[in-house]
Amino acid sequence: MLNRLIYILPLGVFLVMAVYFAIGLTKDPKILPSALLHKPIPEFTLPPIEGGPGNGFSSADLRGKGVSVVNVFASWCVPCRVEHPQITRLAALKVATVYGLSYKDKPKNALKWLRELGDPYAAHGADLKGRVAIDFGVYGIPETFIIDNDGIIRYKYVGPITSARLEKEILPIIKKFSQ
C-alpha cells in the first residue's frame, strides 16, 4: 500500500505545482496587492491646483461624509485620459464624492487638462512632490481608491477604469459601503 502511494506522490506533487503555476503565471505581476486595503487613509492636506478653483482637500474631508473616491491623475498620463469619461460618469451618478489628486503635474498643465476634458471632481488637490501619493501607496497612475464613511480604504484599482470595471466592480463596492 505504502509502495503504491510513493509511486503516485510525484504525480500529486506535479498536480499541486501545476495548479499553483496555472494561477500564478496568468496573474499580472504588475498589479500589486495594496498594503493599505482595509486600513485608514493617511493623514494629509493638499492645496488646490495653483490658479485653479476650490481649496484643495484633506483627510478630514474623506471622513464622515459618506463614501468617497480618490482618483490619482496627471495630464502627462495617457491612461488617465482614457479613463476620464468613466470618472466623469461616476461623478455624475452622485453615489460618492469624487476627489481628484493631481500627481506631480505642472499646475498649468493640470488646469488645461481639466478645461479640455471637463472637471468631474468635487475638489482637487495638487500633490506636486508626490508625497501624499506615496502615503497612499501609489506606484503607477491612474489609481483609484474607494474610501468608506469612516475613512477606511476599501478598494484600490491600478490602471484605467473601463466602463465594465465601473459597472461590475466600482459601483457595487460603493453601494456595499454606502449602507
Next chain:
Amino acid sequence: MRMGIIALALALGLTGMTTSSVLFLSTAPAWAVNPDEVLSDPVLEARAREISKGLRCLVCQNQSIDDSDADLAKDLRIIVRERLTAGDSDAQVIDFVVSRYGDYVLLKPPFKLATLVLWLGPAAIAGTGLIAVVMFFRRRRSGAAQTGAAQQPAAVTTTTTPLSDEENRRIEEILKDGTP
C-alpha cells in the same frame, strides 16, 4: 563510477555558476543615485545605500530603488534619506516604506507564516528527494542481503525470493533423474 561522474558534474556546475556570477558582479552597475541626493554624512549615506538596495522599485519591479532611474524610485530614495536624517533607525525606515507598499517592496521576503512555503519549500523538496534516494539504496542493499547474494547484480537479486522447500525438493529430483 557513476558516483564519480555525478560528483564531477556537480563540481563543474558549481565552478560554472561561481565564474558566471563573478563575471556578472564585476560589471559595475551604473549608479542611479544622483549626486544631489547624496547625504553629506557618509555614515548616513552608507546606511541609506544599504537600505535602498533592499527595497524594490515598484515601477521596474526587478530593480532595487538604488539601481532604478524611475521617478518613484528617486522619491523613495529621498524619503529614505530624509527619515535617516530625522533620526530613524534602519528598521523604522524600512517599516515606513513597507506600511505603504507591503512586503512586496522588500527584495528579500520576510520569514513569516505566509512565506513559509517560499522559504522552506525548496529545502523540503530537496529533503524529500534525499530521503527517497537513501530509501532506494537501503532497500536495494537489504534486498540483496536477504537472498544471500550481495555480490550479484542488484537488478536481478531484488526480484528473487528464496526457493521454497518444495521447489528445492523438485530440483534435487530433476538433478538426480535428469528428467522432469
